[in-house]
Amino acid sequence: MHIARHYIDGHWIDGTGSSALGDAFDPATGQVAARYADGGTAEADAAIAAARRAFDRTAWRRSPRLRADVLLRAADNLEARREEVADWLVTLNGKLRREAMGETLAAVSELRYYAGLARNLFGRIAELEPGCYSSLEREAAGVAAIILPWNAPITLLARSLAPALAAGCSVVIKPAFQTALAHNLALECLVRDERIPAGIVNSVIESGAAVSQQLCASPDVDVVSFTGSTAVGKRIAQAAAGTLKRLSLELGGKAPAVVFADAAHDRTIAGVVAGSLILAGQQCTAISRVLVQDEVYDHFTRKLADAYRAVRVGRGDDPQSQMGCLIDTANRDRIAGLVERAGDSGTVLVQGRVPAGNLARGAFIEPSLVAIEDLASDYVQRELFGPLVVVERFRDEEDAIARANATRYSLASSVWSADAERARRMAGRMRFGTVWANTHNRLYAEAETGGHADSGYGRLHGQEGLNDFLETKHFYYETQA
Numbered sequence: 001m002h003i004a005r006h007y008i009d010g011h012w013i014d015g016t017g018s019s020a021l022g023d024a025f026d027p028a029t030g031q032v033a034a035r036y037a038d039g040g041t042a043e044a045d046a047a048i049a050a051a052r053r054a055f056d057r058t059a060w061r062r063s064p065r066l067r068a069d070v071l072l073r074a075a076d077n078l079e080a081r082r083e084e085v086a087d088w089l090v091t092l093n094g095k096l097r098r099e100a101m102g103e104t105l106a107a108v109s110e111l112r113y114y115a116g117l118a119r120n121l122f123g124r125i126a127e128l129e130p131g132c133y134s135s136l137e138r139e140a141a142g143v144a145a146i147i148l149p150w151n152a153p154i155t156l157l158a159r160s161l162a163p164a165l166a167a168g169c170s171v172v173i174k175p176a177f178q179t180a181l182a183h184n185l186a187l188e189c190l191v192r193d194e195r196i197p198a199g200i201v202n203s204v205i206e207s208g209a210a211v212s213q214q215l216c217a218s219p220d221v222d223v224v225s226f227t228g229s230t231a232v233g234k235r236i237a238q239a240a241a242g243t244l245k246r247l248s249l250e251l252g253g254k255a256p257a258v259v260f261a262d263a264a265h266d267r268t269i270a271g272v273v274a275g276s277l278i279l280a281g282q283q284c285t286a287i288s289r290v291l292v293q294d295e296v297y298d299h300f301t302r303k304l305a306d307a308y309r310a311v312r313v314g315r316g317d318d319p320q321s322q323m324g325c326l327i328d329t330a331n332r333d334r335i336a337g338l339v340e341r342a343g344d345s346g347t348v349l350v351q352g353r354v355p356a357g358n359l360a361r362g363a364f365i366e367p368s369l370v371a372i373e374d375l376a377s378d379y380v381q382r383e384l385f386g387p388l389v390v391v392e393r394f395r396d397e398e399d400a401i402a403r404a405n406a407t408r409y410s411l412a413s414s415v416w417s418a419d420a421e422r423a424r425r426m427a428g429r430m431r432f433g434t435v436w437a438n439t440h441n442r443l444y445a446e447a448e449t450g451g452h453a454d455s456g457y458g459r460l461h462g463q464e465g466l467n468d469f470l471e472t473k474h475f476y477y478e479t480q481a
Contacts, residue, residue, distance in 0.1 A: 054198065291404060
């Protein structure tokens with residue numbers, strides 16, 4: 001049985017000491033697929049101390065060329081092991097293999113992008129008065145804690161780890177226990193590089209919350225980068241308030257797709273289905289609301305319902321599968337209960353059910369589509385995080401804006417129209433960190449993403465992805481004349 005281990009101060013720790021061992025399951029079968037070392041405050045304290053020593057006492061933060069080369073080598077190593085990493089993602093997460101491969105290669109792209117930025121951390125100098133100079137210097141923020149979810153563990157690891165290391169920080173990572181073995185495989189691609197000082201990279205696995213709480217409360221941690229639910233993000237913000245840590249929080253989403261009458265129907269339906277069922281709907285940017293203009297609502301909704309009914313649900317390693325399973329049967333049953341009760345709030349157009357046969361043992365459920373008119377409905381307002389999509393009706397641009405923006409979740413959205421000026425106009429008024437036009441879920445290392453309100457704050461990817469891990473120091477000096 002494969003065991004995912006902690007990595008602290010340059011050493012792998014297999015959990016035979018103070019850590020217990022937990023079971024990681026294959027959600028497609030319900031069977032144990034791997035084990036993991038289940039840590040606690042002792043491992044958290046050791047990792048934080050190691051990261052603090054390494055940041056304060058080594059030359060890592062002053063070695064941008066080394067950091068760039070380390071990230072490039074890690075990218076090469078991960079690319080070489082992409083098949084193995086993708087296989088374990090399918091096993092531990094239940095996602096389709098093409099999704100797992102896309103995630104792994106996206107992480108490779110992140111590592112290479114931030115390797116380039118590591119050598120371009122320039123400040124500026126200004127002569128404020130004759131002989132008086134201000135030097136504004138960019139330097140590493142310190143020890144960064146990275147707390148990760150299970151839905152895209154490799155991409156989201158690289159998305160925070162790469163800029164943290166590029167900036168010169170040391171890190172303590174808390175991966176999701178469900179996918180810890182896949183996380184370890186990716187981490188090995190980095191830490192096998194002997195040029196990284198011990199303590200610069202640390203990772204502690206846990207099934208509970210003690211490690212996360214310690215990372216948030218410790219005065220030796222300077223930055224917390226978290227991706228996950230809004231409820232947990234708010235608790236992290238409260239826990240970190242005592243030490244006034246810098247926070248980067250990418251939280252929940254309730255992404256609307258606004259479909260105008262002039263949109264190309266077949267292409268739009270294919271895009272909406274793909275954009276809503278990515279990772280079986282377990283992605284914060286996945287489409288969860290489809291807003292359709294009055295003139296085409298009936299026709300479009302019938303075709304959309306037919307498309308959802310035709311989706312083939314199956315194992316991630318089956319090339320014929322179009323949607324994998326949820327992370328566990330508890331979440332499958334949660335979604336099934338929401339679908340069962342949806343008729344009290346709207347009209348159930350497609351009722352997804354738990355498949356029969358071999359798939360019944362796993363966390364599989366078919367996609368569902370529910371028509372809702374009431375903006376106050378929980379089905380419109382709450383993040384459901386699964387293959388349950390709401391369809392709504394709108395009259396014109398003003399109505400579309402009002403409905404799209406009627407949410408506390410402001411992470412991502414899309415507009416579907418043949419009118420490019422309309423799409424640009426809508427994007428300017430939609431309060432979302434990302435607005436795509438005639439597509440959805442196009443994410444790149446070069447382009448920042450993030451939201452506001454209940455979707456969190458800060459930006460990941462792109463040049464701004466470095467900002468959370470950098471400080472600006474003002475050095476003032478006068479010439480002696």
